[in-house]
Amino acid sequence: MLRKVTAIALVTGLMMALVLVLAPVRSVSAQQGIQWSTGFQVQNLGTAQATVDIRLINPDGTSAANILGESIAAGASKTYFPIPSVNAGFSGSAVIEADQPVAAILNILGNNGVAGAPFYSEAATGLTQGATTVNLPLIQRGNAGFDTWFAVQNAGTAAAPVTVSFNPGDAGTAHTVNSAAIAPGASLVFDQSTLTELGDRFVGSAQITSAQPLAVIVNQVGKTGFRTQLTYSGFAAGSTEVVLPLVQQANAGFFSGISIQNIGSAAADVTVAFGANTISGGASLTNQTFNLGAGASRAIIVNGADRYVGSAVVTSAQPIVVVVNQLSGQFGTSYEGISSASATTRASLPLLMANNAGFFTAVQCRNAGTVSTTATMTFTPNVIAGSTLTPAPDSAPLQPGQSVTWFQNAKIPTERYVGGATVTTSPASNVVCIVNQLAPANAGDAFLTYNGINF
Known part of the structure; x- marks a missing residue:
């Protein structure tokens, strides 16, 4: 039996022994005057x-x-970049x-290799299924140079048809x-x-509904001031407790913005409780x-x-969904807040890097459980040809x-490494993680984030 993974606009999708939905994947296509291209990584979470x-x-x-x-x-990952077998402009x-459980992430690049144009980059996590109602906590038009566009895939x-409110x-x-x-499997872009009906400036949220399950990826693109791209996946459901593995302020120029949407049926108090520094x-x-209020959204700037x-943990008596933006003067990225109900004792990280064309990754994990534990990150072998490196595990109480x-990069200071990892806990306690991918010497927005995949 094959498991399915769905992707969205651009080129999206992965398959599992279930179905996996990925976000947009493109082979050089334009949106908002930017040339977009994508690649994706697939990790085998199974035992064979x-x-x-x-x-x-x-699109048709x-x-x-x-x-x-x-x-x-088993345990290995494979990268598809550039996307094979499609024509330029796809x-x-x-x-x-x-036929085994898999996880996937999508990397999205803007103006990659386009001389004289600002560089953009972001990442998103593949989804295992769609939903007939999808919530988007942060939508923008003309907001300090930011506009959003999103891709909707029929899963x-x-x-x-779909209705966007x-x-x-x-x-x-x-x-x-x-x-x-x-059409089934196809996608449509909303820019x-x-x-203009949204007004000269719009900062709010959206809800998308359809008779068929959908997968959605949102891109926030700054074209003046902050020339950055921040991407997140639409939410099929909310939670009364949402975990944010990384919040930062005044950290080498980075700060966080937390956007919260009440997708419940009544107004409710929302509490944002920050963890230890x-x-x-x-x-x-x-x-x-x-x-x-019901359906309302609010952004908190941690700066x-x-x-x-x-x-941090965000709680409410009504179901909520949360997106975290991470920004500096040059870099920007987003990730989805993680429902505590979806947290498990292990998380898959399909792509980790060190010294890879200027990129390295940093993993942030939070103990989302109720007992003290030791978290251990176990790496996959290096996929770089000729390398025999499998980094030793990292652990922390x-x-x-x-x-x-x-x-x-601190662990692997010189050798080029491209691989993945799995984070586990002992004694068993739920853990949630995100992965930041950063090339600090890049002149553009070389900063991407994806959520660790709990399984």
Whole structure:
């Protein structure tokens, strides 16, 4: 039996012994005047070699290419960049299926190799299924140079239109868009930069509904001031407790923005409780509580003067969804807040790097459980040809609510490494992680983030 993974607009998708939904994947296609290209990584989470099939789908639902019979060893990962077997300019979606459980992430690049143009980059995590209602906590138009666009993929079995309801938060006008039918597996792009009905400035949220399950990827693109790209996946469901593995302030120029949407049926108080500062002697942050109406959203900017690197938990009596933006003067990235109900005792990290064309990764994990534990990160072998390196595991004791940061360049100071890892806990306690990918010497926005995949 093949498991399926779905992807969204551009080129998306992966397959599992389930279905995996990935976000947009493109082979050089334009949106908002930027040339976008994508690649993706697939990790085998199973105990035996996986056979993987990848279907690349045009926007009209026809087949662009099939990559069949790919083999990935147990615990290993494979990178697809550039996307094989498609023509230049391909813009569509992808579905990945496999006979073992798999995880996947998507890396999105803007103006890669385009001389004189600002460089953008981001990452997103593949999804195992879609939903008929998808929530987007942060949508922007004309907001300090930021506009959003999002890709909607039909993860179902029949063609269906979608309805997008935009709800203003800090600014803007409510508006509803009804689309034409989207073919099964295909995707459609919605660009807020051209949607004048939202008003000159819009900061708010959106909800997308359809008779067929959907997968959605949102790109926040700054074209003036902050020339950065921040990407997150739409939420199929909310939670009354959401964990944020990394929140930072005054950290080498980085700060965080936390966007929260109440997707429940009634107004409710929302509390943001910050964890301990991992910086020795560092200041603590003050918890915040406020009321959010049903369907409403609010953004909190964590940008004080005291250096802070830690984590947070957001709670409410109504289901909420949360996106965290990480920004500096040059770099920007997003990740999705993780429902405590989806946390498990292990997390897959399909892509880790050290000294890779200027890129390295940093992993941030939080003990989301109720007991003290030791978190251990076990690496996969290096996929770079000729290398025999398999890095030794990293471990750290974690109290409930405590977080840890592991830098791969600090562990692997000279050799080029590209691989993956799995984080486990002993004694068993739930753990959630994110992975930052950064090339600090790059002149553009070479900063990408994806969520660790709990399984």
